[in-house]
Amino acid sequence: MYYSxxxxxxxxxxxxxxxxxxxYCGRTVQYINASTEIYGDCGVCPRGQRxxxxxxxxxxxxxxxxxxxxxxxxxxxxxxxxxWFFIEWYSGKKSSSALFxxxxxxxECSVAAIVTLLVSDPVGFLYIRSCKVVMLSDWYTMLYNPSxxxxxxxxxxxxxxYPLYTIVFIYYAFCLVxxxxxxxxxxxxxxxxxxxxxxxKSIYAALYFFPILTVLQAVGGxxxxxxxxxxxxxxxxxxxxxxxxxxxxxxxxxLLVRKKRLVVLSSHWLLHAYGIISISKLxxxxxxxxxxxxxxxxxxxxxxxxxxxxxxxxxxxxxxxx
Numbered sequence: 001m002y003y004s005x006x007x008x009x010x011x012x013x014x015x016x017x018x019x020x021x022x023x024y025c026g027r028t029v030q031y032i033n034a035s036t037e038i039y040g041d042c043g044v045c046p047r048g049q050r051x052x053x054x055x056x057x058x059x060x061x062x063x064x065x066x067x068x069x070x071x072x073x074x075x076x077x078x079x080x081x082x083x084w085f086f087i088e089w090y091s092g093k094k095s096s097s098a099l100f101x102x103x104x105x106x107x108e109c110s111v112a113a114i115v116t117l118l119v120s121d122p123v124g125f126l127y128i129r130s131c132k133v134v135m136l137s138d139w140y141t142m143l144y145n146p147s148x149x150x151x152x153x154x155x156x157x158x159x160x161x162y163p164l165y166t167i168v169f170i171y172y173a174f175c176l177v178x179x180x181x182x183x184x185x186x187x188x189x190x191x192x193x194x195x196x197x198x199x200x201k202s203i204y205a206a207l208y209f210f211p212i213l214t215v216l217q218a219v220g221g222x223x224x225x226x227x228x229x230x231x232x233x234x235x236x237x238x239x240x241x242x243x244x245x246x247x248x249x250x251x252x253x254x255l256l257v258r259k260k261r262l263v264v265l266s267s268h269w270l271l272h273a274y275g276i277i278s279i280s281k282l283x284x285x286x287x288x289x290x291x292x293x294x295x296x297x298x299x300x301x302x303x304x305x306x307x308x309x310x311x312x313x314x315x316x317x318x319x320x321x322x
Contacts, residue, residue, distance in 0.1 A: 020042035020055040021042070021146040021154065022146035022154060023146075024045075024051060024141045024144055025051070025154060025156035026043075026044075026052075026156070027042055027057065028040045028045065028046065028057045029056065042055070042154070043155075044157065045057035045158045046158075048060055049131075050131045050158070050159075050160045050162065060131035061129055062129065062130055062132055063130060064128065064164070067278070067281055068133070070274075071164065071225050071228060072168070074228045074232065074278070075168045075171070075217065075224070076109065079109060079172065079175050079206075079209070080106065080109040082206070082213075083108075083179075083202070083206060084105060086201070087101045087102055087105065087202045089205075090205070091202075101187065101202065104183060104186050107182075108178040112174035112175040112178055114126070116167060116170050119170070128167070131160060131161060131162045136222050137222075138222070139161055141159075144156070165221055169214060169218075172210055172213060172214055172217075179203065187203065229275050232272075232274055232275035233275040235271075236268050236271040237298050243264055244302055249261065250303070250306040250307055251303065251306075255303075265299060272295045272298070273292055276291050277292075
């Protein structure tokens with residue numbers, strides 16, 4: 001087999017090309033000559049690309065898996081749940097505006113989620129292209145910049161989990177903008193049962209928890225990706241027990257007295273079901289769907305054992321024992 005001089009020079013250049021160091025450093029495809037790809041220098045991959053097994057930057061052409069969508073759903077629910085919590089906390093018993101504020105918060109987060117999907121690549125569609133998450137380090141590429149001579153650092157930081165990391169920040173930004181546009185006008189008109197200093201407290205609370213959520217995603221996004229199903233289960237169990245204890249719910253009759261208690265219970269059940277689905281991923285429906293029957297179990301266990309753990313009864317029995 002005979003090669004031209006230009007081909008031999010090119011092959012020789014490829015042979016002496018230094019190895020691309022670092023876990024996430026790669027070579028971009030500059031252009032394609034016939035069927036041969038010509039690569040650039042080793043460095044950071046452009047946004048929307050990540051390295052393959054040969055250290056070549058390849059465009060993300062896949063779509064998020066079921067678990068990825070569940071993670072994005074969890075991150076989208078966090079501001080909504082916090083909105084509802086603080087609206088309920090500051091609305092007071094005399095205010096009739098809580099329901100409208102709840103609906104407005106739901107509208108804000110829903111519109112923000114839709115707009116976020118529309119502005120993501122591909123623009124104008126309600127789906128996104130993404131890179132596959134392989135391991136935890138994919139979320140923290142800034143920690144894996146190589147130093148070949150222990151002096152000069154090659155910066156190869158890029159979004160290897162595109163767009164699961166940055167899309168959450170975009171969503172939070174839209175949530176904040178929509179809240180500032182809609183909520184103050186609504187609260188000013190309908191929150192008549194609250195004082196002037198109290199009616200905007202739920203909005204002030206959002207101005208605190210949005211930066212906290214942003215920092216949480218920036219620092220712990222990868223950890224949340226792997227741990228969020230268990231976080232949902234633990235929080236739903238703890239908050240349900242705290243709510244039922246604070247509301248002095250001890251029997252099934254106590255739940256039926258107020259519709260609000262049934263709404264809260266149903267919300268916790270939905271969260272619990274979401275956590276179970278996230279853990280099992282429903283990959284095997286025949287085995288995973290029956291797990292949803294466990295959703296009411298914590299509430300039933302609490303109602304069946306509440307009368308035995310009532311503090312006044314324990315204290316009285318202790319006194320009688322002495």
